[in-house]
Amino acid sequence: MGTKTRTTACLTFSTIANVVAIVLILAAMGTERWVVYSVDRTKLTTLQRTSSTTGITARYYHTRQRGMFRECYPGNDTLFLDTLGGVIDKNCFMLMFGDDSASASEEYTSMIALYTSFMAMFLVGELLLVVSYAVGLYMCLVRPTSHVWIPTIMVCVAAFVVVLGMAFFHSSIYLQDTLVQDQLPDRQQYYSKWPGELKRATTRKFKESYIAAWVGVAFAIIAAFCYGVTATAMAPRSNLLEKNVKRLPSYRPPRRHHRPRPVRPMPVMTLDPPRTKPLKLMSTKVLPNPPPYYLHPY
Structure with missing residues (x-):
């Protein structure tokens, strides 16, 4: 598989996984399960x-x-709904976040703050996923060589934000079931104030919306991985030797802070011009008795 084919496949998978993550997290936010x-x-x-x-x-x-925003009663034995106000869609109530906090305990205030943070984290994560999908679609059409890591970083941040929101959700549930003991008149009642028979008759389970949120996080992680592989393939590559050579400092000769010494002239040996006049024989006298060393044979 060539580099271009691998890039196209990873970009396609990352876009599909990003869309699935957006749909699942949006479904988790909009359902009451x-x-x-x-x-x-x-x-x-x-x-x-x-x-x-x-x-x-x-x-x-x-x-x-x-759900995230409201509580619904799907059963048939809910005649009490006809005598209560604030009913939405015949069998639902909005979650009460406006209880009187002046006389509330610190645990109650912390529970409300954690649940509100949970909702805010999911909204921010969903927005980041939508923006990263738009950037990934731009990469599919234009195939840029710069800023190719932007969708990878955005999807990773979105997944982290959603996981942080899930942590806030579990923290609020824990406070509601164990630490909050407020009993506000004609308002919400919490687990610690329930009668023993009601506690034994009630079971709590995390259902489809909760599971969809975690599956959406998994698809976001898959999308981030595929975006990362695509960014690695699309990023411009430079020769390692050229990169190291460019980093080497250029050579500069050391500066001399003193004046150069004057060069002394060296003596030059020259040959005398050739004689133009022939040598004259000064005497032609022959010795009568030459010395013996001239006659000695060598």
Whole structure:
């Protein structure tokens, strides 16, 4: 498989995974199946079954499913909804984040802050995924060579933000079930103030919306990996030797801070011009008796 084919395949997979992550997280935010409280009314006393048909306390004696923004009652034994105000879509209530916080405990205030942060993190993560999808679509069409790591970084940040939101969600659930003991009149009641029979009759489970959020995080991680492979293939490559040579400092001769010494002239040997006049024989006298060393044979 060539580099161009591998780049096209990774870019296609990353775009598809990004779209799936966007759809799953958006579905998790818009559905009411995060937490399902199932109430077995046969385990309740006769007095509790009859008294839990009116008033705000009836909401905790019936099976319900909670989403990010509201709580719904899908069963048929929900006649108490006709006597309550604030009902949306016939069987839903908006989650109460406007309870009187002046007399609330620190645990209650922390629970509300964590749940609000959970919603904010999911909104920010969804926005980052949408923007990264737009940038990835631009890469599919233009194939730039610069700024190719932007969608990878954005998807990684989006996945981290969503995971952080899930941590805030679990923290708020923990505070609600264990530490919050506020009992506000005609308002929400929390697990620590429930009767023992209601606690034994109620089971809590994380359902489809919760699972969809985690699957969306997994697809976001897959999209980030594919975007990273694509960015590695599309980034311009330079020769390692040329890169190292460019980093070497240029050679400069050392500067001389003193004046150069004057060069002394060296003596030059020259030959005398040839004689133009022949040598004259000064005497032609022959010695009569030459010395013996001239006659000695060598």
